[in-house]
Amino acid sequence: MGKSVNPDLAKARSQATFDPANLTNYLYGGPEKLRRKRYLPAFVFKELCTEMSLTDLCLIFLGLLTHVSDYLGLTLSIENMAAKEYKEEGFKSTDDMSREEAYEESMRRAVYTNKRVLQLNLQDQEEQYYFREIFVPGANPFALHYVMFKDAINTQGTEDQIQKWLPLAETYAVTGTYAQTELGHGTFLRGLETTAEYDVQREEFILNTPTITSSKFWPGALGKTANVAILNAKLITKGRNCGMQSFWVPLRHLETHQPLPGITVGDIGPKFGYHTSDNGFLQLNRVRIPRENMLMRYSKVLQDGTFVPPENDRLVYVPMTQFRFVVIGRSGWTLAKAVTVATRYSAVRRQSEITPGGGEVQILDFQTQQHKLFTQIASAYAMIIAAKAAKDLYDSAFSKMEKGNLEDLPMLHALTSSMKAFNTWEMATGVEQCRMACGGHGYLLASGIPQMYTDMVSACTYEGENTVMCLQAARFLNKCQEAANKGERLPQLTRFLQTSRLNISSSLDQDVDLNDIIAAYEFRAATVISEANARLNAGLAMGKSQSEAWNYASQLLVKAALAFSHWFTVRALIENMRGAGFDNSTETLLLQLAKLYALDGMLRYSGDFRKVG
Numbered sequence: 001m002g003k004s005v006n007p008d009l010a011k012a013r014s015q016a017t018f019d020p021a022n023l024t025n026y027l028y029g030g031p032e033k034l035r036r037k038r039y040l041p042a043f044v045f046k047e048l049c050t051e052m053s054l055t056d057l058c059l060i061f062l063g064l065l066t067h068v069s070d071y072l073g074l075t076l077s078i079e080n081m082a083a084k085e086y087k088e089e090g091f092k093s094t095d096d097m098s099r100e101e102a103y104e105e106s107m108r109r110a111v112y113t114n115k116r117v118l119q120l121n122l123q124d125q126e127e128q129y130y131f132r133e134i135f136v137p138g139a140n141p142f143a144l145h146y147v148m149f150k151d152a153i154n155t156q157g158t159e160d161q162i163q164k165w166l167p168l169a170e171t172y173a174v175t176g177t178y179a180q181t182e183l184g185h186g187t188f189l190r191g192l193e194t195t196a197e198y199d200v201q202r203e204e205f206i207l208n209t210p211t212i213t214s215s216k217f218w219p220g221a222l223g224k225t226a227n228v229a230i231l232n233a234k235l236i237t238k239g240r241n242c243g244m245q246s247f248w249v250p251l252r253h254l255e256t257h258q259p260l261p262g263i264t265v266g267d268i269g270p271k272f273g274y275h276t277s278d279n280g281f282l283q284l285n286r287v288r289i290p291r292e293n294m295l296m297r298y299s300k301v302l303q304d305g306t307f308v309p310p311e312n313d314r315l316v317y318v319p320m321t322q323f324r325f326v327v328i329g330r331s332g333w334t335l336a337k338a339v340t341v342a343t344r345y346s347a348v349r350r351q352s353e354i355t356p357g358g359g360e361v362q363i364l365d366f367q368t369q370q371h372k373l374f375t376q377i378a379s380a381y382a383m384i385i386a387a388k389a390a391k392d393l394y395d396s397a398f399s400k401m402e403k404g405n406l407e408d409l410p411m412l413h414a415l416t417s418s419m420k421a422f423n424t425w426e427m428a429t430g431v432e433q434c435r436m437a438c439g440g441h442g443y444l445l446a447s448g449i450p451q452m453y454t455d456m457v458s459a460c461t462y463e464g465e466n467t468v469m470c471l472q473a474a475r476f477l478n479k480c481q482e483a484a485n486k487g488e489r490l491p492q493l494t495r496f497l498q499t500s501r502l503n504i505s506s507s508l509d510q511d512v513d514l515n516d517i518i519a520a521y522e523f524r525a526a527t528v529i530s531e532a533n534a535r536l537n538a539g540l541a542m543g544k545s546q547s548e549a550w551n552y553a554s555q556l557l558v559k560a561a562l563a564f565s566h567w568f569t570v571r572a573l574i575e576n577m578r579g580a581g582f583d584n585s586t587e588t589l590l591l592q593l594a595k596l597y598a599l600d601g602m603l604r605y606s607g608d609f610r611k612v613g
């Protein structure tokens with residue numbers, strides 16, 4: 001049963017001072033979730049790659065039996081063409097394929113998993129992700145469909161629109177994308193040029209990309225896959241620009257998949273990574289859609305063309321905020337994958353001697369190698385746990401927002417913006433460190449690490465370019481600092497601006513106290529935020545306008561947002577490690593890991609910490 005494990009790896013594992021199952025269960029949300037996470041991809045491979053023996057079937061069913069209701073519809077007869085081909089040919093790596101071939105292979109696998117997800121009635125988004133992740137590695141051509149397309153319908157559509165469109169998306173009767181970015185604008189949404197002009201006579205919107213720069217450019221799945229877009233455009237009605245609104249726009253014929261009249265669409269060409277995602281361009285030449293195709297949960301256009309504005313014009317941005325949480329979580333998991341590969345490699349790679357004549361050692365024995373890897377293990381845990389903490393905050397705030405209470409929206413926007421920037425930058429640095437820790441073999445595509453980097457590093461750009469996201473968060477933090485300067489009441493998350501003091505009890509020869517670590521990061525964040533605010537006010541005092549002073553202080557404002565995220569991450573890591581109910585040996589180890597993460601952060605940002613004493 002199973003392949004033999006490398007003796008060096010087995011030895012390293014046998015030296016663990018804790019039960020790894022405790023951590024795995026914690027990370028995946030408990031033994032039940034873990035069981036399903038393990039069976040779902042195994043199910044795909046057993047179904048596709050080997051003759052399913054009766055024993056196999058029983059084993060799978062034993063694993064899944066606890067959810068008979070979920071799998072009653074499980075069809076065991078394997079008729080799918082893909083299944084037969086994979087059984088005969090096995091899985092071909094897309095690394096050696098052309099971009100076209102790689103896209104087609106990913107599409108074939110994705111379509112297969114979409115069909116099986118429906119047949120297995122897998123409704124939980126995480127379980128769908130587990131089911132697909134290993135079988136469709138890298139960028140899934142349906143990624144936009146799974147997340148932003150459906151999220152936009154759910155958060156921007158009326159109940160009737162959700163009833164009408166969501167079943168089409170859930171059953172893949174349509175395949176969607178989220179088309180917002182244009183050739184000329186990605187960040188500055190108020191600069192988007194695509195128009196949706198309301199024709200009151202025919203009660204239709206006329207969609208138009210009037211210039212080359214207004215062409216939609218970048219949306220995933222636009223190149224070949226999608227036949228519908230949730231498209232963001234400038235609404236013009238009764239001669240007035242009513243800002244960016246979202247529209248359901250058919251792109252391709254549902255039977256022939258050919259572009260519809262007035263639609264010019266195609267692939268934008270090769271990219272740094274994400275090779276199996278068909279990011280595309282779209283030009284609209286006065287394409288007409290019915291009035292009912294505008295997503296009208298928050299803002300409306302009445303039959304006579306009257307625009308009814310939303311209670312808060314930021315609500316149209318909710319799909320982006322929601323997806324930033326997905327990106328925040330995936331950054332931690334991507335780093336976790338990379339450092340797992342690099343650590344296992346470091347246990348089996350023997351290179352050089354520590355003691356002359358003592359024989360070549362596992363490179364994991366070099367302290368420099370340990371520093372490269374253990375800091376990234378700690379960072380992966382920190383990002384995954386902080387992402388869970390941020391998501392809990394979001395979920396409680398979002399349920400208030402759904403009841404119309406929008407008071408937490410600014411805090412949520414600041415938290416998601418800064419954490420998305422912090423986590424993706426930290427992930428990019430960490431994955432690259434893991435790749436280099438594997439020497440030449442880390443540079444092989446077969447190691448898996450290069451694709452993790454080239455695919456996920458795009459997350460520093462998409463869903464809000466990181467610098468811009470930090471500046472967005474800094475808007476909120478600066479407002480809080482101004483309020484703190486006036487002694488006003490602050491949102492819970494930023495009250496430390498008024499309370500943080502540097503009363504560290506630890507001395508250098510003691511084992512550092514965890515509460516002191518949180519206090520140090522809190523004080524550093526409060527100091528950097530206060531400094532950024534002071535520089536902004538200095539700019540104003542120099543006679544600069546508000547926007548010029550903002551630009552003058554922007555480098556410090558970015559730092560303020562990152563220091564805030566770093567504090568949020570360290571606090572979440574320590575508080576969750578202390579409160580997770582682990583046995584002593586596991587908790588001791590995790591708190592050691594938390595200290596490593598925090599102290600490594602102090603070394604990397606020693607300028608900040610030295611400055612605040």
Ligand SMILES: CCCCCCCCCCCCCCCCCCCCCCCC(=O)SCCNC(=O)CCNC(=O)[C@H](O)C(C)(C)COP(=O)(O)OP(=O)(O)OC[C@H]1O[C@@H](n2cnc3c(N)ncnc32)[C@H](O)[C@@H]1OP(=O)(O)O
Pocket residue numbers: 027028125126129143144146147148178180181186187188189190220314317318320321326329330333409410413462463464465468472475476
């Ligand atoms: C165990 C777990 C294992 C893992 C399990 C996984 C679970 C399941 C996961 C499933 C994964 C599926 C696979 C996914 C794989 C990845 C696929 C990725 C594909 C790529 C997708 C990329 C999609 C995109 O990129 S879409 C386009 C994104 N574009 C942007 O983000 C544009 C950014 N720009 C802006 O948002 C704005 O232009 C901005 C904010 C920069 C400027 O706004 P504005 O012009 O309005 O001016 P301001 O004056 O700055 O703002 C005014 C005011 O509004 C407030 N505000 C702005 N934005 C927001 C917002 N979003 N929310 C709330 N408030 C906002 C702003 O703060 C200002 O308020 P003030 O009060 O005035 O300060």
Ligand SMILES: Cc1cc2nc3c(=O)[nH]c(=O)nc-3n(C[C@H](O)[C@H](O)[C@H](O)COP(=O)(O)OP(=O)(O)OC[C@H]3O[C@@H](n4cnc5c(N)ncnc54)[C@H](O)[C@@H]3O)c2cc1C
Pocket residue numbers: 144178179180181184185186187188217218219220274279458461462463464465466467468471
């Ligand atoms: C792999 C990938 C997938 C994507 N998928 C989609 C998708 O499905 N749908 C979609 O709509 N879009 C998608 N995008 C587009 C993405 O959302 C944009 O690229 C992103 O929003 C950044 O905008 P931009 O490309 O215009 O960069 P720019 O904003 O032009 O950034 C260029 C530089 O200008 C700086 N800058 C810009 N504004 C400011 C400012 N106010 N202050 C300081 N500096 C500033 C930035 O920091 C950056 O250094 C995708 C992009 C990628 C790479």
